[in-house]
Amino acid sequence: MEAFIWICKLGTFRAAADHLSVTQPTISLRISELETALGISLFEKSGRGVTLSAEGALVRRYVEHGIGLLDQMDGMLHLEQPFDGLLRLGAIDALAMTCLPEVVGMLEASYPDLRVNLTIATSTDLVDLLDQKKLDIAFLGEPARKESCWFELIGSLETAWVGGVGKFDQKATIAPEDLYRERVLTLQSPSRLHQIIDDWFANEKAPSPTLSVCNDISLITRFVAKGLAVSVLPVCVVRQEIESGLIESYVPTLPLPALPLYVAGQPPARDARVVEAVRKMSDVIAAAGILA
Incomplete structure (x- = not known):
């Protein structure tokens, strides 16, 4: 069948x-x-x-x-059977840089016989790995959906234009013309952050600048903190740098959308143990205060 x-x-x-x-x-x-x-x-x-x-x-x-x-x-x-064996868990950078250690710690405390292997990748790559049955569960941004997987929206991550301290002389708002002389650094297309930047310029009816790309949000954050680039990033990723005065967030002339956060897995049907484990992981993420 x-x-x-x-x-x-x-x-x-x-x-x-x-x-x-x-x-x-x-x-x-x-x-x-x-x-x-x-x-x-x-x-x-x-x-x-x-x-x-x-x-x-x-x-x-x-x-x-x-x-x-x-x-x-x-x-x-399998309702009463223990959740054990190997869990192949995937996540986007934004989660890896914030509360993924707490998620893994909860899993190991709740399920002593469970081993967790981690894969950090883009949302597109994570969905492909799920479809190829190389991952069991993944936390990702807005993906292209596959019939072989299930998807559940668990919240969203606030985004903001960010850059080095004093880059725009404490302007109240920033507009497209403020950014044309800057290196705008983001994840490669078709990432959602890349799309948010393109859409923002389009909604401003302004030409989008040539974007520089990098496949690592932590490296983008370092470039931003050094004053070498500006970017649109999840606020939770750079909250510590903002609070310590290394990075500034700017108010744009048009607001930015939040970045959706999904949990996904395969096969399409979930047994009760998976449902319970996903609920516990989602609770840890919510408690971390990263959701908009």
């Missing part, structure tokens, strides 16, 4: 085999067995791919329902 559903979603036997990490002959054998059991043909050839037959379209509705019931059963059977 799983092979059948992924062929429906991806359009070819090869793509379904790659997604499930099996060979194409294995997928073909599974579909052949299913067709024999049902006494019908599920697919028709269409170019290089396949489309559902009329009977196959009907079967898909029942198979999706059946898989959903099996996932529910699995969740109930």
